[in-house]
Amino acid sequence: MNEYAIEVHDLTKKFGAFTAVDRVNFNVKRGDIFGFLGANGAGKSTTIRMLCGLLQSTSGTASVGGYDINTQPELVKFNIGYMSQRFSLYDDLTVEQNIRFYGGVYGLRNNRLRDRMDWVLKMADLKGRESSLTRTLSGGWKQRLALGCAILHEPKILFLDEPTGGVDPISRRNFWELINRLSTEGITVLVTTHFLDEAEYCNSIILINAGKLIAGGTPSQLKREHIKDPILEVASSNVVEALEVIRVQPWALETSVFGTKLHVLVKDEEEGKVSIRQTLSANGIQTQSIQRIVPSLEDVFLYLLDKETARAS
């Protein structure tokens, strides 16, 4: 037994001339919640699908739960749970029939099936709705039922591909509480998301862009390591015009809009504040407030993505 539940080495997937995943390397510690972040089409799902044995990799190796994905896919499949954003349930079957089906697929029978069904119904808060048709359930319930079906066979490793898409904020929070509980029970969770606030729930994160890994670490590491310069949050009378005039200044390293405010990365906090006030008033824009903020993950990722795009072009 080694310390890592998932080890990925130079994993690559090509579709014809297009490289969807380009020599990706990362390790996931046992019991961690591991966040896999990136824009749509960055290669997150492709990577997860290779790790689950749904796609053959073009080159590179990976082991999941100690089994090689290329040579022991059957053993990998016994040891993982997988849930995708589509909540793969049968709408025209009842809650209980769905659980029975997925239980049967994993070879659960008799007492074990009964125990696990009971556990899933409790976990998903579906007690008393066993004979409801799945299509009548709300998004949050479907999500929890899908999760339940994915971990009926008590896998040690759980893959979640955009598990919170199309679900209301309260269900999203409940879902993350569930994930946290699973992780404290020793289950390793690899989750992809493009909600950056969700990334804060993860012990460890990697960021992927255009098939390439561009950063990795704990959320606080990422914030500390990548953005050393101060970020100033600027409230002004016109955020769009303010963006236009500040962006072209040589001292503004990075400028982006966050809601009604502007985030500006500068070399020096005091000098920056003065320069912003001067520039805005010279253009007839009123400055309401300027203050230094702790960078959010969103700041970090936008910064990293900009740097990556600049480097590529």
Place this chain on the structure above:
Amino acid sequence: MYRSLRPIIIKEFRQIRRDPTSLGMLLILPAALIVLVGYALNFDVKHVPLVIFDQSKTSTSRAFLDKFKQTELFNYRFDVTGYNEIDGHFTNGRAKVAIVIPTNFAEDLLVGRDVRVQILVDGSDANTGAQAIGNAARITADYSTRLVVSAFERMGRQYYQPIDFQPRIWFNPDLLSNQFLLPGLIGFILVLTAVISTSMTVVREKERGTMEQIMVSPLRPRDVILGKTIPYMLIGLVEATAILVLGYVLFDIQVKGSILLLYAGIFTILLGSLGQGLLVSTVTDSQQVAFMISVFSSLLPSFLLSGFVFPVSSMPIVLQILSNLAVNKFFLVLVRGIMLKGVGFSSVWPQFVYMIVFAAVMLGVSTKRMQKRTL
């Protein structure tokens, strides 16, 4: 093996039970087709509307025309007094056949001169037209023979016919269309429903993402394919039985040969059709496209190219070659042979060989494609 198939088979039956459209397609469509084909699809041309232009107006001409009025092959409508009226009736569709008797019909017959009776036919409906000409020719020939016979008798001589044509029809003595069509309908219905339902059940799972969920489980693709096709195989066998029972009850069509051999044939064509459905499902991820391809690839060949309705031997040579792609063509020979003629394995083994090859190719290619896509 059975343990891993069981959950899929149970689930599949539960879904079929809950889905009224697929149930309807599997049970009501065949029943409706049998009744329609048995009663309505009839190639025997009867009651063709007829007008008569009798310029002779004699008892001789009326005696001849009575033969047309008495048969159920024609429906006598009107007497007309000119060609322009015939034109009018043809254009309006009130008549499809007109008989024109010349003015000197009676006189010419009496003195033994050739008589020309004209038959005008509306050829826009080719089949009816051709059959009406044949029927009119037969009635006329019969009447002529009778005239010759009586002429000979009047002269005190025995009439002698050099060649006596005596048709005797085997297997279907009354030449009933439905005796010929209903056995063919079994193949048509089985191919159609098996291809459509198999492709739909797989593509539906792809659309919903449940196929992906099954593929991350330890089930092997082979188990998934078997688990999904076995229920439809069973339904196909039930369907075939229902058709045989309905055919017997409604149209008195019996199986003259071995029932076991017939079911072996049904099993084989179902196997090929299920394979074809799976192959369709590997080509597309959308139910709509799958439905279109299924209908196109099963209905057209098994209806038009198989010889179900139109004989293969009268098709252009290119279509005759293409007709070999329609598995139903071979099944038809087999099923008609076993049901109508009571033939045994020794005369239908080539059909079995073809259908087995077809099934092997379909299942082999689709399993291969499915594994490639999902691994």
